[in-house]
Amino acid sequence: MKKLFTLTIALMASTLLNAQTIPNAGFEVWHTANAAGFIHLQVPDNGWTTSDSLFIYYTQTYLDTSTVPDINNDTTHKYFQQVFPKGGGHTGTTAQLVTRYQDTDKLAFACLANCTIGFDIPAIIGGAAPLDAVTFSGGTDISAAAHRPASVGAWIKYFPVSGDTAHMKINVLNTSDVVIGTVDTAITGTISNYIYIAPQIAYTTTTGYKRLQVIFSSSPMADGRGQDSSILYVDDVDMNLATGIKETNANTSAVRFAPNPSTGIVYLYSNINDKLSWQVFNISGQVIVNKELASNNREDLSYLPAGTYFYNILNSKGELVQQDKFNIVK
Structure with a gap:
């Protein structure tokens, strides 16, 4: 299960x-x-x-x-x-x-x-x-x-x-x-x-x-x-x-992201009925990933070096609905 x-x-x-x-x-x-x-x-x-x-x-x-x-x-x-x-x-x-x-x-x-x-x-x-x-x-x-x-x-x-x-x-x-x-x-x-x-x-x-x-x-x-x-x-x-720091339950987010930190294998679970896409940036601001998400999406980022990364989630209209950061450890 x-x-x-x-x-x-x-x-x-x-x-x-x-x-x-x-x-x-x-x-x-x-x-x-x-x-x-x-x-x-x-x-x-x-x-x-x-x-x-x-x-x-x-x-x-x-x-x-x-x-x-x-x-x-x-x-x-x-x-x-x-x-x-x-x-x-x-x-x-x-x-x-x-x-x-x-x-x-x-x-x-x-x-x-x-x-x-x-x-x-x-x-x-x-x-x-x-x-x-x-x-x-x-x-x-x-x-x-x-x-x-x-x-x-x-x-x-x-x-x-x-x-x-x-x-x-x-x-x-x-x-x-x-x-x-x-x-x-x-x-x-x-x-x-x-x-x-x-x-x-x-x-x-x-x-x-x-x-x-x-x-x-x-x-x-x-x-x-x-x-x-x-x-x-x-x-x-x-x-x-930025609307400030607040406690947010991942089940109510547009996408649940796990695990964090990880070795580079991550899962993104969509909670809304919309075609979503995601972008990943390194700390220099370079776009590393820009693609559409499936409802249960496994992403392999293990090729990236250890460090902190940022991601955006966009809806089908291209509107930004979620942002956060994550860490890759080796």
């Missing part, structure tokens, strides 16, 4: 997270902006910024005249816009990020963020490559939120070239603009249909949260990294708030 596990676990926001929207998180509204005095760029509204206006100065080139009017009629130097709206998103319009060569020899990752993107000028003066000295400041004010963010989710597709890696980085800042929570998720392999990912934020302290930074890049954010024409699509970003 199969033994059923009845676990009572003290956990942080494991069964119910309060989903909050971020302004223009579906990237439906864009405006035209100028860079270098005359370049016309498409930028999403409500505090979202792109790397295009910054990188134009870095590459010292201009937009391709075949794509965007160039009033200076400079056909020698071209700048290819890297972040722009695209139809056919998860819902409506999506943001498309493309890693591109500029003037054939300047490879630049594409970046989209809900904060200000800049350069660390002292670092560049000291000899750092500009693309190794990209900075982020500001962000969405979350000080009025009832609880700190437990995770930030987004619907994504990815078409990398030659093993390229996209990134989704989340920072939570306190009132002194010091990072108190962060996660940097590496997105690897071709993802041809939209999937929802929501990496959990690791905190050094859980009080005093003030601003949220959400940053996407089509390739690693470093000089000379990435592959030309890798494309990341981003849509419908949301923020999941």
Whole structure:
């Protein structure tokens, strides 16, 4: 007779997270902006910024005249816009990020963020490559939120070239603009249909949260990294708030997870009549598992090294219904 596990676990926001929207998180509204005095760029509204206006100065080139009017009629130097709206998103319009060569020899990752993107000028003066000295400041004010963010989710597709890696980085800042929570998720392999990912934020302290930074890049954010024409699509970003520590009986959770800790063989028992999926992240935020769950699902994670891992449970609508962490021991 199969033994059923009845676990009572003290956990942080494991069964119910309060989903909050971020302004223009579906990237439906864009405006035209100028860079270098005359370049016309498409930028999403409500505090979202792109790397295009910054990188134009870095590459010292201009937009391709075949794509965007160039009033200076400079056909020698071209700048290819890297972040722009695209139809056919998860819902409506999506943001498309493309890693591109500029003037054939300047490879630049594409970046989209809900904060200000800049350069660390002292670092560049000291000899750092500009693309190794990209900075982020500001962000969405979350000080009025009832609880700190437990995770930030987004619907994504990815078409990398030659093993390229996209990134989704989340920072939570306190009132002194010091990072108190962060996660940097590496997105690897071709993802041809939209999937929802929501990496959990690791905190050094859980009080005093003030601003949220959400940053996407089509390739690693470093000089000379990435592959030309890798494309990341981003849509419908949301923020999941931790609702506090509480006692939760595993039999009433969406999924019962056991045993914990384990050597890597775990069982996930679904308690609801819905098609569920689960995601596993390592402590670096990398997605290790992303798959649909069966009603009684045995998962072999014994190939993973010993350590702490995080998981999400999503319903058939892609909504986050459960989060927790588990340990693998060897």
